[in-house]
Amino acid sequence: MKKQKHTPVQAAKLSREDKKQFNRQLLMLAVPLALQNLLTALVGASDALMLGRLNQESIAAVSLANQISFVMSLFTGSVVGAVGVLIAQYMGKRDTKNAKRFLAMAIRYTTGISLVFFLLALLIPERIMGIFTPDQEMIAIGAGYLRIVSFSYVFSGIASCYLMMMRTQGRVKMSLLIAAVTVVVDMTADFFLIYGIGKWQGLGANGSAYSTIAVEAVALVICIIESRQKDHIHPDMESFRFFSKEFEKDVWHVLPGMLASALSWGLSMTMHAYILGHISADMTAAYSVTGVAQTLMQGLTHGLATGAGIMCGKLLGQNQFELAKAYGKRCFGVSFVNGLINVGLLLVIGPLVYFFYVLEPQAKQYLLYMLLYHLLYMFAYSYNTVFTVGVLPAGGDAKYDAYSVFIATWCLAIPLSLLGCFVFHWPPMLVYIVMCADEIVKFPFLYLRFNTDIWLRNLTREELS
Numbered sequence: 001m002k003k004q005k006h007t008p009v010q011a012a013k014l015s016r017e018d019k020k021q022f023n024r025q026l027l028m029l030a031v032p033l034a035l036q037n038l039l040t041a042l043v044g045a046s047d048a049l050m051l052g053r054l055n056q057e058s059i060a061a062v063s064l065a066n067q068i069s070f071v072m073s074l075f076t077g078s079v080v081g082a083v084g085v086l087i088a089q090y091m092g093k094r095d096t097k098n099a100k101r102f103l104a105m106a107i108r109y110t111t112g113i114s115l116v117f118f119l120l121a122l123l124i125p126e127r128i129m130g131i132f133t134p135d136q137e138m139i140a141i142g143a144g145y146l147r148i149v150s151f152s153y154v155f156s157g158i159a160s161c162y163l164m165m166m167r168t169q170g171r172v173k174m175s176l177l178i179a180a181v182t183v184v185v186d187m188t189a190d191f192f193l194i195y196g197i198g199k200w201q202g203l204g205a206n207g208s209a210y211s212t213i214a215v216e217a218v219a220l221v222i223c224i225i226e227s228r229q230k231d232h233i234h235p236d237m238e239s240f241r242f243f244s245k246e247f248e249k250d251v252w253h254v255l256p257g258m259l260a261s262a263l264s265w266g267l268s269m270t271m272h273a274y275i276l277g278h279i280s281a282d283m284t285a286a287y288s289v290t291g292v293a294q295t296l297m298q299g300l301t302h303g304l305a306t307g308a309g310i311m312c313g314k315l316l317g318q319n320q321f322e323l324a325k326a327y328g329k330r331c332f333g334v335s336f337v338n339g340l341i342n343v344g345l346l347l348v349i350g351p352l353v354y355f356f357y358v359l360e361p362q363a364k365q366y367l368l369y370m371l372l373y374h375l376l377y378m379f380a381y382s383y384n385t386v387f388t389v390g391v392l393p394a395g396g397d398a399k400y401d402a403y404s405v406f407i408a409t410w411c412l413a414i415p416l417s418l419l420g421c422f423v424f425h426w427p428p429m430l431v432y433i434v435m436c437a438d439e440i441v442k443f444p445f446l447y448l449r450f451n452t453d454i455w456l457r458n459l460t461r462e463e464l465s
Contacts, residue, residue, distance in 0.1 A: 009330050009453045014351035026307050030090075031345045032172035034303030039179035041295040042217055043186045057137055058205045060281055061238035063288035064132040065125075067270050069153065072117040074266035075259070076157045082255040084164045085393055087458045088310050091168055092317030093151045098247075099168075104239035105247065106161040107303055109186060114157035116214055121150035132270075133277040133284070141205050155216035162223035162255035165233055171226075178222050186215045208271045250459060257398030261388070264405040271414055272435055275421050278430050285359055286366035287432075294374065297345045304331075304338055304389030312394035323457045327448060328391045337388040339379040346371065346378055369429050373436065380439040387446055397455035404445065408438040 002325075014022065083106040090099045120128065125146035131138040138159040166175045193207030203210065227234035276283040307332050350371040359367065388401040417435035421425035426434075 009321050009456050012327040014326050014330070018326075022311075022327060025186070025311055026304070026334070029167075029170070029172060029298070029307030029310060030303040032176045032303075033167065033306050034300040035301030036176045036179040037302050038296065039176070039183045041181075041299055042183050059143055060133075060147055060284045061129075061138040061141035062205050062208060062274055063291070064138065064277060065129060065145045065149075065282070067132060067273055068117060068121050068128055068146065069149070069156075070333060071266060071270060072114065072153060072157070074262040075113045076110045076160055078255060078259040078262045079113070080160050080164045080249055081107055081262075081393065082398075083109075083161075083259050084168060085254050085309070085313060085396060086250055086459055087165065087168050088313030088394070089317030095460070097167075099165075100233050100235060100239045101244075101247065102251075103161060103165050103233060104235040104242065105109050105251065106160055106164070107235060108240070110161055111154060111158035114154040114221070118150045118153045121146040121153070125150075130336055132273050133170045133259075134278075135281065136299055138197055138281070145205045145209045149212050150204055152213040152216040155213075157221045159216065159220040159223050162220075162227055162234075164362070166229070167306060171232070171319065174226055176193030178219055181222065182215045184217050185218050186211055189214050207451075218454060246461065250411075250461070254393070254396045254398060254459070255400050257396075258393065260402035261398055264402060264409060268405070268409045268438070269412055270361055275417055275431065275435065277430075279421060279431065282360055282363035282429050283366055284434070285363045286370055287352055288371040289357050289359070289367055290374065293346065293349050293371065294378065296349055297342050297378060298381075298385075300341060300345075301338055301385050302389065304334060305386045307390070308386055309390035309394045309459050311441075312391055316395050316456065316458050316459050319458055324394075324463075325456060326454070328387075329453075331386055332392055333446070335383045338386060339382040341378070342382045343375055346374055350374075366428065366432075370432060373433055374450045377436055380443045384439055384442055384446060387450065392449065392455045393457035395457040396459050397457075400454075403444045405438070408441040413438045 012018075013125040083102050087099045087102050090096075090102070102113070126139060126144035127147060132142075133139065163175050163178070166172070187213035188209055193203050193210050194205075195207075224234075226232065274282070276287050308327070310328055312324045315321075315327065354364070354367055354371065357367075373396065388404070413435055417431050420431045420434060421436055
């Protein structure tokens with residue numbers, strides 16, 4: 001791995017044609033990725049949408065039960081993200097041999113992580129549910145769901161590695177197609193398994209667990225078949241057997257920052273569920289529905305972040321630091337527009353989810369207030385994410401996000417909301433507003449970190465056996 005001194009880098013001046021090329025490249029990556037993220041979100045939201053017409057207890061219980069798969073995704077997502085940063089830079093050098101080796105490494109890591117969470121969900125689901133809620137009915141529903149859905153964890157972990165490779169190689173249309181297929185499979189399976197039809201009795205929450213297994217299995221099979229096509233990078237026996245201390249060091253140079261950031265943010269989401277679960281079932285249900293709306297809106301943001309990260313990463317792998325910084329600076333305008341678009345989307349999606357879900361009157365009122373607050377929250381989140389998930393990690397700088405999440409979330413938002421909930425007994429919505437203030441707190445400091453140029457690094461090695 002090359003070491004660069006953090007000397008100031010002057011951003012290249014982009015001509016009108018350069019700007020057009022940037023826009024074309026970003027849109028070619030971001031639009032299919034945004035649609036893929038939307039479809040992937042629909043897979044997750046499908047369960048909530050179907051259960052939302054069943055009863056409030058089922059949607060709340062499944063939302064809490066899915067915290068374990070969410071936590072698992074933080075670990076597997078960090079591994080895939082860290083390896084993806086390196087693969088993007090090696091692809092910039094057209095070094096496909098070592099890109100394949102990193103892909104195999106990602107699969108080994110994610111398989112091990114997924115097996116751990118599979119065993120936890122299969123063997124002690126009641127204990128897991130008991131962490132989030134004292135409600136015995138929700139514990140029973142959630143534990144039954146976890147025992148079944150745990151079998152999908154290994155499938156999803158491995159599939160995420162193949163999907164990362166598709167995105168890095170620019171095969172975003174195929175990843176979009178896979179997402180479309182899984183949506184159709186999920187919604188069809190959800191309808192029949194949750195509600196039943198004719199003599200077939202619906203399985204309720206357990207039905208959504210079986211549909212999740214089917215979805216993840218189908219996605220993995222398609223990913224493996226697609227990766228075997230000509231000129232597509234796929235792991236082989238040589239890459240699985242290959243081991244390099246240098247490779248491991250390179251991954252662990254990037255991974256800790258990403259993992260710390262993901263765990264800090266992700267565990268805060270789990271803490272949100274814990275706090276609201278101890279306020280009332282109405283708050284939990286309203287929070288679950290708000291999460292569905294938020295997930296549906298995050299597709300564009302993560303598409304732009306992933307696209308920007310791939311573009312900057314490939315330039316850094318070619319030592320084009322001035323151009324990479326120019327691309328990064330242009331992403332500030334992209335982030336601002338992205339924030340405005342997501343505010344507009346919330347104004348459309350918010351009323352739809354408000355009227356769709358069958359909730360108690362108090363939960364409905366909480367939901368309305370949460371959606372209004374999210375107009376501000378989503379703008380800040382959309383602006384921050386393009387850089388903390390895309391641009392800065394492209395050069396291995398995941399530490400800033402880890403630091404900012406730790407300070408804004410764990411030193412401010414979470415302690416205050418815990419005190420408000422358990423000590424001062426604030427009104428539920430005041431607890432929620434304080435709890436979700438972290439993205440707004442982080443917003444003003446992003447540009448300062450960008451200008452340090454710490455993220456402008458080539459992480460590849462010149463000679464690898």
